[in-house]
Amino acid sequence: MTDQLRPDDTVPAAPELFTWEFAADPYPAYAWLREHAPVRRTRLPSGVEAWLVTRYADARQALADQRLSKNPAHHDEPEHARGKTGIPGERKAELMTHLLNIDPPDHTRLRRLVSKAFTPRRVAAFAPRVQELTDRLIDRFAQRGSADLIHEFAFPLPIYAICDLLGVPREDQDDFRDWAGMMIRHGGGPRGGVARSVKKMRGYLAELIHKKREALPAEPAPGEDLISALIRASDHGEHLTENEVAAMAFILLFAGFETTVNLIGNGTYALLTHPGQRDRLQDALARGDDELLATGVEELLRYDGPVELATWRFATEPLTIGGQRIEPGDPVLVVLAAADRDPERFADPDVLDLGRRDNQHLGYGHGIHYCLGAPLARLEGQSALATLFTRLPDLRLAADPAELRWRGGLIMRGLRTLPVEFTPPG
Numbered sequence: 001m002t003d004q005l006r007p008d009d010t011v012p013a014a015p016e017l018f019t020w021e022f023a024a025d026p027y028p029a030y031a032w033l034r035e036h037a038p039v040r041r042t043r044l045p046s047g048v049e050a051w052l053v054t055r056y057a058d059a060r061q062a063l064a065d066q067r068l069s070k071n072p073a074h075h076d077e078p079e080h081a082r083g084k085t086g087i088p089g090e091r092k093a094e095l096m097t098h099l100l101n102i103d104p105p106d107h108t109r110l111r112r113l114v115s116k117a118f119t120p121r122r123v124a125a126f127a128p129r130v131q132e133l134t135d136r137l138i139d140r141f142a143q144r145g146s147a148d149l150i151h152e153f154a155f156p157l158p159i160y161a162i163c164d165l166l167g168v169p170r171e172d173q174d175d176f177r178d179w180a181g182m183m184i185r186h187g188g189g190p191r192g193g194v195a196r197s198v199k200k201m202r203g204y205l206a207e208l209i210h211k212k213r214e215a216l217p218a219e220p221a222p223g224e225d226l227i228s229a230l231i232r233a234s235d236h237g238e239h240l241t242e243n244e245v246a247a248m249a250f251i252l253l254f255a256g257f258e259t260t261v262n263l264i265g266n267g268t269y270a271l272l273t274h275p276g277q278r279d280r281l282q283d284a285l286a287r288g289d290d291e292l293l294a295t296g297v298e299e300l301l302r303y304d305g306p307v308e309l310a311t312w313r314f315a316t317e318p319l320t321i322g323g324q325r326i327e328p329g330d331p332v333l334v335v336l337a338a339a340d341r342d343p344e345r346f347a348d349p350d351v352l353d354l355g356r357r358d359n360q361h362l363g364y365g366h367g368i369h370y371c372l373g374a375p376l377a378r379l380e381g382q383s384a385l386a387t388l389f390t391r392l393p394d395l396r397l398a399a400d401p402a403e404l405r406w407r408g409g410l411i412m413r414g415l416r417t418l419p420v421e422f423t424p425p426g
């Protein structure tokens, strides 16, 4: 018996998180956590201690558990970390009172209202515009035979798409591109350029919403933009206030931007480094078979999904996850990318299989906060990858994968640059 109480030296040491190596490939560390410490209290680079939940079953349960609040006011924040945690919402600006920071019943009311305006039908009608944008961006570099696909493609596509959908006039969209660029380069830190960008975006949106409200016709015109639809949306006579519309527009930009950049960036990179899967996709596209594209984008989300940041939750009462007791006020981070490689849930989880069928991944979350923008993200992801690999069939990496730099790891995982080469289309 005593033997079993000795420290087990066959268990490898806990991996270091948040290093460069971790950002480049967090999956070995996630495998260790899932196996040896599936609910682990961890000090994040910001100084905050949070529980990391890495197994699929625990993650799914935690995402749906109403005792875990999205409202940062429930965070029992230690003095040393105050104001430095990067936890969304702690800035307390009115723009931060949005879907991802609130609980029922406020969440239920706001989500119902926004769902009336941001419908799958509206997104489907937007498909030609996304295709046009995708083509226009590729046109800009196609004849050069090389590009940085993050800066020239993955980054501008979602920001222009959301601006268009919201009804931001074309001539102002480059301002959004700059503000968003500032946010993505410097992360969610509350100070300096990021704060200035958020402030400018807020000012702009408030003015735009006000103007649109003043000019709103009594009946919706066909193809009315999303901001107007949000102003118009009502539920049992209830409407969104101008502030709520602004917060909603902001969260759509914020939640729908870097995530989609990374879906396109990580997805393209995964295809470029898995030639068998890439050939399979190109063959299917050449045959006009879009099914593999649809299952493929889901698989790319499972295999190397963009999000972790948005999963902050705070215990409002004592609870147990995966046998671990969590105290009220404790932050919990569900590590979606770790859950989505859990061998208890997915067969051969480290294998990229674009045709994977049993693929209920958590890349878009689960429960009442399930990604509202999933139909738009799918549309953009599918359009981007299909067009890229059809128009530039011999697309290849122009850098050693070991030299590529990744942003994030745990917060939001994506490439900083993705240099490629190809034969310019004739």
Ligand code: HEM
Residues within 6 Å of the ligand: 063, 099, 100, 101, 111, 162, 251, 252, 253, 255, 256, 257, 259, 260, 263, 301, 305, 306, 307, 310, 311, 312, 336, 362, 363, 364, 365, 366, 368, 369, 370, 371, 372, 373, 374, 376, 377
């Ligand atoms: C929520 C992922 C694109 C808008 C979420 C959540 C995840 C997620 C994981 C849930 C977070 C949680 O439960 O804590 C993604 C991924 C995307 C993507 C991987 C791209 C590949 C978009 C787009 C939009 C969007 C394009 C809108 C334009 C939202 C909103 C929420 C949300 C508004 C909050 C929903 C709520 O709290 O009720 N997303 N998202 N997302 N997403 Fe996305």
